[in-house]
Amino acid sequence: MEQKNYWKGIEELQKDPAFVEASSKEFREELPLEEIFGSDSTMLASTKRRDFLKLMGFSISAAALAASCKIPVRQVIPYVFKPEEVYPGVANYYASSFIDGSDYCSILVKTREGRPIKIEGNSMSSLSGGATNARTQGFILSLYDKTRGQNPTVNNENTTWDVVDGEIKKQLQDIKAKGGNIRILSSTVLSPSTKQVIADFAEYYPNTKHVVFEPVSNAGILLANERSFGKKVIPGYRFDNAKLIVSFGADFLGTWISPVEYTRQYIKNRKIDAGNPKMNKLVSFESRVSLTGSNADLRVPIKPSEQSIAILGLYNKIAAKAGASSISGVPSTSADDKISGVADELIAAKGAALVVSNNNDANVQTVVNAINDILGSYGNTIDLDNYSNAQQAIDSDVMELVDDMKNKKVDALIVYNSNPGYASGFAKQFADAIKNVGLTISLNGRQDETASLLKYGCPDNHNLESWNDAEPRKGIYSLAQPTIAAIFNTRQAQNSLLKWSDNTDDYYTYIQKYWEKNIYPSAKDSGSFQSFWDNSLKNGVYENAAESGGKETFKGDVSTVAANILKNKSEGGVEIFLYENIGIGNGKYADNPWLQEMPDPISKVCWDNYVSVSFQWAKKFFESNSLAMNLSYDDKRTKDDLDYNTVHIVKVTSGDFSVELPLVVQPGQLDGTASIALGYGRTKAGRAANQIGKDVYPLVSYNGETFSYALTNASIKPTGKTYQIARTQSHNTLEGRPIINEYSSLSEYKSKHAEDGKKYKEDHEEIRKSTIYKQITYQGIKWGMSIDLNSCIGCGTCVVACNAENNVPMVGQNEVFRAHEMHWMRIDRYYSGDIENPEVTFQPMLCQHCENAPCENVCPVSATNHSSEGLNQMIYNRCVGTKYCLNNCPYKVRRFNWFDYTMADTAPWNALNVKDDVAMTDSITRMVLNPDVTVRSRGVMEKCSFCVQRLQEGKLNAKKENRPLKDGDAKTACQTGCPTQAITFGNLLDDNSAIMAARNDDRTFFVLDDLHTLPSIGYLTKVRNTETLS
Amino acid sequence: MANFGESSVRPSLIKGDKTYHDITEDICRPVEKAPTRLWYIAITITSLTALYGLTLLGWTIFKGIGVWGLNKTVGWGWDITNFVWWIGIGHAGTLISAILLLFRQKWRTGVNRSAEAMTIFAVICAAIFPLFHMGRVWDAFFVFPYPNTRGPLWPNFDSALLWDVFAISTYFSVSLLFWYSGLIPDIATLRDRAKNKIAKWTYGFMSFGWTGSAKHWQRFETLALVLAGLSTPLVLSVHTIVSFDFATSVIPGWHTTIFPPYFVAGAIFSGFAMVLTLLVIVRKVFKLEEYITVDHMESMNKIIILTGSIVGCAYLTELFVAWYSGNMYEQYAFQNRALGPYFWAYWSMMTCNVISPQLFWIRKLRRNVWFTFFMSIVINCGMWFERFVIIVTSMHRDYLPSSWSYYSPTYVEIGIFLGTIGIFLTLFLIFAKTLPVIAIAEVKHILKMSGEAQKKKNEAAERAHDLEHGAVPSPAFQTTSYKP
């Protein structure tokens, strides 16, 4: 993103410390609410919303009004006392950070009238560099989740902070006095200051230990690195330096450790430059079809149980070539031939190769390290000096903690942002063990499964209400600042800890002191700390990463770990791999309708988890159990597409645990294996996620050292029940239609693209000319978009970004099943080739803003027409909802408001049939609505507008500065959200704009060009890098 | 119209020996008699069905179109299917009264009144659907070009849907005029016969003060003739325009140039079927077999063979063109119709519309009342399926396979359709009980030429003249050849 003038922390304007002190509140001056409302009881004896308004102050009220919230008129006040920097209708951007446990992204928070409404990537960060992912985009919605913790609680009863503080303090003192043990259980803490807070706490209360727990852990890597290099760290991977990436199940584009960062690195060498076409190559060994696998140039299906053996096999091949000792007794796997090929390529790419694995077994990771060591990856594609601080959990610690609790060795347990009561294989033991702990405190943001087990609930602020810092990678610091006062009666967890350890500072001051002491000295610039601080706050990041220390010496013992690996054998059942959903992660984002309704990139299922099995396996399964096979895939001619979404429910059993889940046939899932997403079936998630899907965490096992997410002893039995699964795309093949262009190899691209491009351009011009009408000519501006199918990884970030920007309604599971989803932007996913291991192609599909838009001509009331800037516009308040335009749209991108999904009508009964906990119908959730975008009422058509509100803003800014529109003045939400910059947008009449550069690319093609709709969106042909490197 | 005694080859259109007064009596009797128990039972059932439909319409407005089975891919389902179906049915009425009037088809007189009534009621039912399929029906007035203060704000006259608005409203109002102008003299008859005060006043009010003065009759006939002349192109235009809704779109299976004739033929086809359905009942219930004769039905069955065959040709033409065009989308659309998820709809259509009407080549069946009745039902079903096939199967799998989907109606849509049938029958029952179901004046008019007894008289006269000397013209002849 260009250099906007980011708004800094307000206090930064004032240098005097007293003010800085005061300004830790959202507003610099005391809000004169009393004067305005009079301190009569009406303000105090108040309903929830009034409380909320009292906290938010009038700026929010005004914003709320802008979002057409129903609020008592007397709260709506002109800016008699206008807060500094807040101008009605002008958005303020604050640099901040998305920090949730191990997940990190440097962001800009867009606020309107003091109300955060949108998250953008922060281009100042070298890690995320302006990129975001779906979770980051969805983060804003969780701020307005009315089911977050709203008050401190004792035994789940609301109370006041004084009460909890008093009681907790006293008991902590007693424990301290009798030298009892205190444990702080948290997820990964990226924040150095928070770590310091915990350290101080531990100092104040001796016998305090900090235990880190991650539901989906990578402890294997930590341990392996400790054993191989004596560094217990998650390395800083450098996918951008890799020519060849081999991933054993590591879904680094979707969910693995730090996907935003890795996606950005990965795509750097993926972009094709006609002048000098180079591409990295991605090989993926996996059992399920992950996002990474679906983007791989070579995808090798392999059983979870064979994964480690395959890695050993690969080691042998490479070791043999490199003249290192090889391991004996490695059984052969189904993928051996592929492996030897890959080994050759890795050797060929020595120094620019990278092998990663999601396997949580330290032994396996040690072998991976060995391979990388032979390939000379360390110092090139792996950096152990600038290590990552993500995923710090050592699984044995938490198991030890549970044992201690069982044996009454723990006197106080403080849980901070961690949910082992649900998201763990040992949830039951944990729940039982809790009973043996005298003092149990929850610092979680909501009364979730764990918090509700604990005595005291001290709800944490939402991240966007808090001060915080982070060190996602060594030497790379990031700041988070509050963009809104705490909506509910919550308190930042760090403040709680500080308070209990008798520290008078509040966390904001604490962070500043910490930075002054530990980070400022390392800063190169010689300015005052204040200016350093202000700068860092303004940029959101301060980066001071050291050079990579270069080569590491591998100290691991491959032969012994190999022996350990070869010990464990498959138990011969169905092999199930438990994975993390790209949207709701390990379950902590489950309460976010945007992420729940974002379809899975591959299966296109939303609002559910399910058992994915292979086509072959399903056929056998159905035949052996004489069930009807509801698949449009095999005989699509006679099967109903929606019937394809009516699936069987099966019973998955492993040991004494069994669960009933819908069975989904996933082309590409390896025969004899299955995969199930974690994070569903929550019971205390809040509003949206309760009883959505089934909880399979009990299937996560502990092997004495680390958690394992693969099991080999499962059995799948039919139940005879069927189930209607919500998926947004039920037809999977292109039917041989020329909708997507693709080069099957880089060399094909090199040899063909020139004349292909030329020919296509000629044909397109031919089509363009072939009309009896006079061509409409555009002056000044004609908006256009270009989508690079080669960069698009199908992650779905654009979908969520679009939801956030354009107030796209959420409709819920049942409505999605009825094909009523409202997404303005969807990502079409098509399979080609072998059904057992198909090639996957993604195509983002949104309104094409056709020059000759078939939808316009058919509207009887002129509710949709063409703007002079080439936009196909929707006039909502003119639309009577005949749906004729929807019928006549060849791309089927128009969406009809079947019900009042967003409570836009004044008649409340309109929203009766909309699930309140899904749609944005309550006044708090509606705070997230973008005041620049109309909230569509029931019965009108809607569709992508190219973010017309942003285009207007861009033009206005240009006008204010009295200059013509520059390239990049106006950007769409999908474009800014996209982590791979697959989307280019701009003015087609500006010859040296980025969009024209993309248009002139030989790969440009238009969808359904021969209909003479003349779309404004061009797609760039996908190129697969399938040749073997040598 | 010349007043010659009609050739004896033509079957007489009025059976038995009827005087003018008998005609009045026979036709007015059912109106003047107290309703029968059968009638009461019938109207109870139909009006309850109507009520059910209206309730579900209310439900749709209350909740939103989402209570229907439509989805992101299929924007029109049963609603527009029913619309086209009803409009088609309406066409027969106008056709019989207008076109047959122009073609001097005397047999129309027996059936045109109820056929026209049917037209009007059918159009009412049809209009319900395009109106209530709107997401915001309360804004339906947006479609009319009314002057407003919202700055230039007009409907889009290029939109086929707006053409529909004009076509339907014109068609409805003109049919209404045509029908009512024909009714006025007969209402006057009822007025002059009415015994009780209320009836006298009501019919007096509705008869506009008609006296049957010679000059009025003269103007009446001119009006009828010109209105018929206008209605003929009108009725053809209406279904042509309805077909434009689809023909002017880009969806494979819709974008078809043969739609206009194809739709008109289909409309007449289904319309005559519906007329037969009703008349078979009416003539039984009201004992009008002597006015609505088997010959009437045979004539209509002949038209059904014709139009049915035209429709059949259209179906085959579509298939041929799809294959011949070489357009993959078009080809898939038709392949999908016959073999896709909706194959059952396609084949029901084929059987009901193309194959079964051919049975009417057999004279016996053509003249069999009950077989005719059965066939009329079959054809109505077939034509409903035709519209369903065209609308839904084209839409549910169009260009991008990613958004392919499947549509099935909810109970609401089904209920609303039943409701319109209820409305239709209720209106028809009320009509049949309050107004003459046969155009009294027109039947009297043809009595001399086509009445059974009168024909006999004429023939007798001719025979007599053959036996005797020279050319003694028949009485009928004398009267007309009279010159002052």
Next chain:
Amino acid sequence: MSNKYILGLFDDDQVLLHAIEKIRAKGIKIHDVFTPFPVHGIDEALDLEPSRIDQAGFFYGMWGTCCALAGISWVLVCNWPQNFDGKPHFALPAWIPIIFEFTVLNAAFGMFFTWLYRCNLWPGNPRTSLEPRSTDDRFTVAFIINNDTQASDIESWRSILKETGAVEIKEAQD
């Protein structure tokens, strides 16, 4: 004001036509003839001018055509030109359906109301037939009795009616 009439009732249209001819041959003025259905030849017999409703209809129709064409082109070309589907503003072919419908609408309504007006027909018009059976099976010839009517006239009417085969002769008043 109410008039007295002498009515001659016939039971057959052909007989009626003879009667009219005879009566008019005698130079007796017939007030009006009421029939249950349009009897053909009666216009000639009574020397009635042919109706011009059809001509009126033509002009109404033309008027409709012009209004529609002018209105639509004004709206889509002058008043509110918009870009729909990249089509030209003056899209005449697309307007033909509406223009046609509007033509028919105007012609039909114009003619119908002209007819009502000329025949003085309107809802609730209290006028009824002088002879109730004249809308059933009687063909009625009516002579009007006004101030300068002598008794002799009435006599002659009665006689002529008798000899032309009237089945019934009666007086009536409206």
